[in-house]
Amino acid sequence: MHMLRKILVVGAGKSTSYLLDYFLEKSASEKLRLTIGDLNPEGIPEKVKNHPSCKVIQLDIFNDDERIHAISDCDIVVSMLPARFHIKVAEDCIAQNKHLVTASYISDEIKALDTKAREKGLVFMNEIGLDPGIDHMSAMQIIDRIRAKGGKMLLFESFTGGLVAPESDNNLWNYKFTWNPRNVVVAGQGGAAKFIQEGTYKYIPYHKLFRRTEFFDIEGFGRFEGYANRDSLNYREAYGLQNALTLYRGTMRRVGFSKAWNMFVQLGMTDDSYSIDNSEGMSYREFVNLFLPYSPTDTVELKMRHYLKIDQDDIMWDKLVELDIFNRKKTIALKQATPAQILQAILEDSWTLAEDDKDMIVMYHKFGYEIEGEKKQIDANMVVIGENRTHTAMAKTVGLPVAIATLLILNQKIATPGVQIPIKKEVYEPILEELKNLGIQFKEYDVPYLGYNPDSVAS
Amino acid sequence: MHMLRKILVVGAGKSTSYLLDYFLEKSASEKLRLTIGDLNPEGIPEKVKNHPSCKVIQLDIFNDDERIHAISDCDIVVSMLPARFHIKVAEDCIAQNKHLVTASYISDEIKALDTKAREKGLVFMNEIGLDPGIDHMSAMQIIDRIRAKGGKMLLFESFTGGLVAPESDNNLWNYKFTWNPRNVVVAGQGGAAKFIQEGTYKYIPYHKLFRRTEFFDIEGFGRFEGYANRDSLNYREAYGLQNALTLYRGTMRRVGFSKAWNMFVQLGMTDDSYSIDNSEGMSYREFVNLFLPYSPTDTVELKMRHYLKIDQDDIMWDKLVELDIFNRKKTIALKQATPAQILQAILEDSWTLAEDDKDMIVMYHKFGYEIEGEKKQIDANMVVIGENRTHTAMAKTVGLPVAIATLLILNQKIATPGVQIPIKKEVYEPILEELKNLGIQFKEYDVPYLGYNPDSVAS
Numbered sequence: 043m044h045m046l047r048k049i050l051v052v053g054a055g056k057s058t059s060y061l062l063d064y065f066l067e068k069s070a071s072e073k074l075r076l077t078i079g080d081l082n083p084e085g086i087p088e089k090v091k092n093h094p095s096c097k098v099i100q101l102d103i104f105n106d107d108e109r110i111h112a113i114s115d116c117d118i119v120v121s122m123l124p125a126r127f128h129i130k131v132a133e134d135c136i137a138q139n140k141h142l143v144t145a146s147y148i149s150d151e152i153k154a155l156d157t158k159a160r161e162k163g164l165v166f167m168n169e170i171g172l173d174p175g176i177d178h179m180s181a182m183q184i185i186d187r188i189r190a191k192g193g194k195m196l197l198f199e200s201f202t203g204g205l206v207a208p209e210s211d212n213n214l215w216n217y218k219f220t221w222n223p224r225n226v227v228v229a230g231q232g233g234a235a236k237f238i239q240e241g242t243y244k245y246i247p248y249h250k251l252f253r254r255t256e257f258f259d260i261e262g263f264g265r266f267e268g269y270a271n272r273d274s275l276n277y278r279e280a281y282g283l284q285n286a287l288t289l290y291r292g293t294m295r296r297v298g299f300s301k302a303w304n305m306f307v308q309l310g311m312t313d314d315s316y317s318i319d320n321s322e323g324m325s326y327r328e329f330v331n332l333f334l335p336y337s338p339t340d341t342v343e344l345k346m347r348h349y350l351k352i353d354q355d356d357i358m359w360d361k362l363v364e365l366d367i368f369n370r371k372k373t374i375a376l377k378q379a380t381p382a383q384i385l386q387a388i389l390e391d392s393w394t395l396a397e398d399d400k401d402m403i404v405m406y407h408k409f410g411y412e413i414e415g416e417k418k419q420i421d422a423n424m425v426v427i428g429e430n431r432t433h434t435a436m437a438k439t440v441g442l443p444v445a446i447a448t449l450l451i452l453n454q455k456i457a458t459p460g461v462q463i464p465i466k467k468e469v470y471e472p473i474l475e476e477l478k479n480l481g482i483q484f485k486e487y488d489v490p491y492l493g494y495n496p497d498s499v500a501s
Numbered sequence: 502m503h504m505l506r507k508i509l510v511v512g513a514g515k516s517t518s519y520l521l522d523y524f525l526e527k528s529a530s531e532k533l534r535l536t537i538g539d540l541n542p543e544g545i546p547e548k549v550k551n552h553p554s555c556k557v558i559q560l561d562i563f564n565d566d567e568r569i570h571a572i573s574d575c576d577i578v579v580s581m582l583p584a585r586f587h588i589k590v591a592e593d594c595i596a597q598n599k600h601l602v603t604a605s606y607i608s609d610e611i612k613a614l615d616t617k618a619r620e621k622g623l624v625f626m627n628e629i630g631l632d633p634g635i636d637h638m639s640a641m642q643i644i645d646r647i648r649a650k651g652g653k654m655l656l657f658e659s660f661t662g663g664l665v666a667p668e669s670d671n672n673l674w675n676y677k678f679t680w681n682p683r684n685v686v687v688a689g690q691g692g693a694a695k696f697i698q699e700g701t702y703k704y705i706p707y708h709k710l711f712r713r714t715e716f717f718d719i720e721g722f723g724r725f726e727g728y729a730n731r732d733s734l735n736y737r738e739a740y741g742l743q744n745a746l747t748l749y750r751g752t753m754r755r756v757g758f759s760k761a762w763n764m765f766v767q768l769g770m771t772d773d774s775y776s777i778d779n780s781e782g783m784s785y786r787e788f789v790n791l792f793l794p795y796s797p798t799d800t801v802e803l804k805m806r807h808y809l810k811i812d813q814d815d816i817m818w819d820k821l822v823e824l825d826i827f828n829r830k831k832t833i834a835l836k837q838a839t840p841a842q843i844l845q846a847i848l849e850d851s852w853t854l855a856e857d858d859k860d861m862i863v864m865y866h867k868f869g870y871e872i873e874g875e876k877k878q879i880d881a882n883m884v885v886i887g888e889n890r891t892h893t894a895m896a897k898t899v900g901l902p903v904a905i906a907t908l909l910i911l912n913q914k915i916a917t918p919g920v921q922i923p924i925k926k927e928v929y930e931p932i933l934e935e936l937k938n939l940g941i942q943f944k945e946y947d948v949p950y951l952g953y954n955p956d957s958v959a960s
Contacts, residue, residue, distance in 0.1 A: 233774050239795035243777070245840070246792075247769030249708035254794060310706030315692050318702070333705075335713060336698035338952065381704070493797060 050116035061441030069095035145171030179470035197410030203294025207400035216296035237274035509575035520900030528554035604630030638929035656869030662753025675755035696733035773841035
């Protein structure tokens, strides 16, 4: 049997509920000792803190002594810190011969540790959450299977969305914030979206991003839409899709969200590049009026409808009214805030999950391929519904792959050293298998191959 | 009488034709000796080079010895270099006690020399071209006059445009490049346009900038439109307009240009933030198709009309066709070019001034004010038509104020030392007077004060 294995989890934010539970549930059978290091450990639930196999320490990761000491006393480190803070932890893991697991994108700094990690036989597993994470694993499982049968990949599309569960979906936007609201407000900014369709590069500027959507139907859940991520070509080499004609990655929303969100984009309310001097105390109505032409006679409402070219019986209009953005009394509490920060604050009034609200994760892949002269397509999708505001589908789908990978590394089932993402069979097979046991699984459908089907693209 | 005075002009680019002519014409009466220092002096016209009062030297302004020596041998330096290169020259002027004149915006580096310039009694005159330049002087002349009569400023709007003269205006865009084409293609980028209307801040995002235009009529020249510059509030303090309710600065075009230009903005073709890997050898048609959705059946033309929601009998469509952007055979010569660079190259095919084409400068100011309880308004405008491709209206309106200021400084008519812009009476009165003698003058009209008139704002 194993000796006692020590896991250090650094950072116990809201995505860690399932992660911590998984370790503690397995603590007896797998002989695990869990240490949670966090700057503010008060937030950690009593049930976790008081578990006999759990130790909670206050840890400032910028304090070298504290950090080095915490890492020295474990076998593997799980860093759930914001991505930019991983590097300190990663360097200590190299120095002290510890494996490392993160759910974040590999930064150049982390990548640079690859040779050292290999030399020392250390597994540095990254991008092992939901997206990135489950998307890599589920996609590579099907791509490898197609290739094993002799198929040649023609098309790969992949979309993920963090949404509200149907039973809690009670606003006109069919949307609530289930993760970092800021990322939602500034989504798509910073450059044109780039992808490849039927062998041709395509670029969508930010102000058109939410008008170039694609539809998806998921059995039992209805219709969704997707808009393009900034760079759909990021994993072209990693997935071995250099010859695929279509590569498209994106974000899923309920149908109608993007068209409505585009109103804010058009107005300039999502801009995060400048601050508004007199934002504190400004009414929601005054905020809206900053982006509309001056008129000595017309109301903000009329100017808004005219500017957006919508009628008052348009559902788009109802969506704006629902957010109470024309309120004269509600005021902005933020000083010198950017339009995006103010918009976020206004949306949080309406889109914050209620105590008993449940979230929902959806993922949709399309795999087009050619085999024995025939063109075929597999569509695969996954839906996960959360339990409550702490045990969200987001926390589950981010945390469980991290937890499972950690245990597999401790058990040397995942043993290939180096800085990596979960695209190898050794990694994705056992993780997807265990996720299935925990209720996270994809449904696959054979569908006709239509190439990139323009009829399912909204203008 | 004066002793011989020595003027050094650094940089003899295309804006210097009138500037050099002015000095040489005055060389006998004013006892001027002109030295032109340029990296490539071959480009300087024979007529100038061979003038008895002119000396041409090859000058690399990054060569300290050459630069210091050239400056030591003059009484005043006129720097017509690109703005970022002025600082080296300015520092030498301080060290060697020489006055300095430039047509560029004051940089922080130049501003930092103010105390030293004052201590040494040196005039460092900047922003003394067209825009900035003539705009400052003509505006301050009227503002000071209104104030002298006891008026209180309520509104100031100012628009400038570099256009093609009516007799050379033979394309559907009513536009040709008369200055730096790159500045035209990327105009308005880098942040929201900010201004103030009737006491309220207003922000226009880039993708709406060309849809929020204002109209202007100029007697004898018809109608123009203006779109907002990025920061209309830059000269609020300098002009003493802290209490004005409306401050709006912008760029003038012929009516219809902005609506058509907006097509490129919407498509994402003006983006200068990323490069297209395979741009070299790409056809114009392929370039256009990068920004349109994929379709296995529809033509680029149909996709374009659908995307822009225009019909084939729309004048907008004719404007695109005129540019030949759907051509399959014309190819892009630029490697790894940004969309903006490629668009510029395509537009240069159509919008380059022909040998005998003339350009036109238009400037339009509005001054709203209150006097003895009454609200009034003065509109003032200026039109200058160029002579030919060398002696352009642009070169005239940029070069003459620089030349006139230079002479006035030499003659101690402009004597207040320090780093400055031409907003003082001592400066603008004699310059505007001399410009009038040279055919550059404003017409003024008393018009009803309407505040910011929403009826003249295009939606």
